[in-house]
Amino acid sequence: MAxxxxxxxxxxxxxxxxxxxxxxxxxxxxxAVFAEQGFSGASIADVVERAGSSVGSLYHHFGGKSELFLAxxxxxxxxxxxASSAAVAQARRSGxxxxxxxxxxxxxxxxxxxxxxxxxAMLFVSGDGPPGFELMxxxxxxxxxxxxxxLLRLADTSLDxxxxxxxxxxxxxxxxxxxxxxxxxxxxxxxxxxxxxxxRAMAGGPWKPPTP
Amino acid sequence: MAxxxxxxxxxxxxxxxxxxxxxxxxxxxxxAVFAEQGFSGASIADVVERAGSSVGSLYHHFGGKSELFLAxxxxxxxxxxxASSAAVAQARRSGxxxxxxxxxxxxxxxxxxxxxxxxxAMLFVSGDGPPGFELMxxxxxxxxxxxxxxLLRLADTSLDxxxxxxxxxxxxxxxxxxxxxxxxxxxxxxxxxxxxxxxRAMAGGPWKPPTP
DNA sequence: GTCTATAGTAAGATAGAC
DNA sequence: GTCTATCTTACTATAGAC
Numbered sequence: 001m002a003x004x005x006x007x008x009x010x011x012x013x014x015x016x017x018x019x020x021x022x023x024x025x026x027x028x029x030x031x032a033v034f035a036e037q038g039f040s041g042a043s044i045a046d047v048v049e050r051a052g053s054s055v056g057s058l059y060h061h062f063g064g065k066s067e068l069f070l071a072x073x074x075x076x077x078x079x080x081x082x083a084s085s086a087a088v089a090q091a092r093r094s095g096x097x098x099x100x101x102x103x104x105x106x107x108x109x110x111x112x113x114x115x116x117x118x119x120x121a122m123l124f125v126s127g128d129g130p131p132g133f134e135l136m137x138x139x140x141x142x143x144x145x146x147x148x149x150x151l152l153r154l155a156d157t158s159l160d161x162x163x164x165x166x167x168x169x170x171x172x173x174x175x176x177x178x179x180x181x182x183x184x185x186x187x188x189x190x191x192x193x194x195x196x197x198x199x200r201a202m203a204g205g206p207w208k209p210p211t212p
Numbered sequence: 213m214a215x216x217x218x219x220x221x222x223x224x225x226x227x228x229x230x231x232x233x234x235x236x237x238x239x240x241x242x243x244a245v246f247a248e249q250g251f252s253g254a255s256i257a258d259v260v261e262r263a264g265s266s267v268g269s270l271y272h273h274f275g276g277k278s279e280l281f282l283a284x285x286x287x288x289x290x291x292x293x294x295a296s297s298a299a300v301a302q303a304r305r306s307g308x309x310x311x312x313x314x315x316x317x318x319x320x321x322x323x324x325x326x327x328x329x330x331x332x333a334m335l336f337v338s339g340d341g342p343p344g345f346e347l348m349x350x351x352x353x354x355x356x357x358x359x360x361x362x363l364l365r366l367a368d369t370s371l372d373x374x375x376x377x378x379x380x381x382x383x384x385x386x387x388x389x390x391x392x393x394x395x396x397x398x399x400x401x402x403x404x405x406x407x408x409x410x411x412r413a414m415a416g417g418p419w420k421p422p423t424p
Numbered sequence: 425g426t427c428t429a430t431a432g433t434a435a436g437a438t439a440g441a442c
Numbered sequence: 443g444t445c446t447a448t449c450t451t452a453c454t455a456t457a458g459a460c
Contacts, residue, residue: 059438268427277454
């Protein structure tokens with residue numbers, strides 16, 4: 001019983017704070033270094049130096065370079081998720097019920113986030129990530145569109161999934177273009193244009209093969 | 213003068229044939245190995261073993277792993293290019309003059325090629341390539357759409373480039389879906405659907421900001 | 425032109441003191 | 443929890459015989 005006290009003498013609360021602080025420093029450093037050099041171009045040494053931390057600490061908290069990158073990505077995803085669902089919920093409360101319109105509201109919030117965090121957005125679409133990252137992104141994309149499933153009222157046929165994939169990639173390409181903009185004004189124009197193209201693609205709903 | 217003969221004694225023609233043969237073997241082996249294991253997963257040793265060649269030979273002919281991968285990609289691109297432009301030329305000869313229709317003809321030929329060489333198509337969209345490959349792909353995409361520039365009669369404004377980018381990514385996503393199909397029948401349906409979505413997106417031409 | 429054997433390099437990962 | 447020093451490994455790339 002006494003050993004608990006001797007092994008960590010009255011410092012539990014303090015160490016929690018320190019942990020969060022260290023992780024934050026590593027994540028922030030990773031954001032800057034990865035954004036600048038890409039995943040493969042960046043070395044662990046660069047990150048820990050910028051964070052004022054150490055290799056061992058990084059491994060202790062995240063497990064490795066790949067996991068650090070993924071942690072950064074998950075924060076980014078969570079922010080997108082939060083903004084999108086909040087926007088859709090808000091629109092619903094305002095009386096909007098049309099699936100297409102609700103989809104556009106969510107998409108707009110997503111594109112907005114791509115502008116606000118454009119350094120991360122560019123990083124994640126650059127194609128330079130840890131092994132298997134493209135697959136993870138793809139899964140996430142499908143989750144994202146599945147979440148709007150009730151919204152768009154799609155069936156689970158292969159052609160409906162194609163419809164979802166096309167819309168997803170359209171918004172994804174839009175996000176890339178938004179992140180590449182240099183001014184707020186340009187970004188706004190691009191966002192409006194992308195939403196318009198999505199609306200056009202959705203006109204008529206999922207394509208059906210002509211019945212012979 | 214005589215030294216030319218002594219250094220390569222009467223074997224010029226024979227060696228040319230052998231060179232082409234070796235390169236072909238390396239390219240074919242690379243196609244199989246990269247398609248199966250991806251770029252980073254595959255090692256040079258795997259490729260030369262399958263080709264019945266050697267590391268030194270690979271370096272002699274291609275210069276390295278990355279260059280071998282790029283050579284494979286360029287063959288794939290050339291095939292796409294050839295098929296697309298032939299199809300467009302053919303349609304023109306048949307009297308088709310509408311830009312949108314001609315674009316769709318080219319896109320269809322492109323998607324067709326993605327089905328025929330689906331192993332390569334999947335490889336190149338997997339996101340696992342040599343450093344800088346995603347950038348090269350992106351440049352190539354823009355070239356491809358620029359080639360249809362006269363066709364679509366686009367100006368060089370940023371919003372017209374967005375229009376091109378959206379269409380390109382739509383066809384690109386379509387190619388990915390086509391390559392993932394398991395039967396010819398499915399692939400045909402997907403191709404028809406993708407062309408339809410492209411047509412919808414083009415309805416009304418490039419988006420213009422509302423004049424205030 | 426082709427091959428084998430080897431060198432070089434770089435980076436991620438770990439062990440163990442504090 | 444944090445850090446430094448070291449290890450390991452896996453690969454590319456080259457040198458030099460045939």
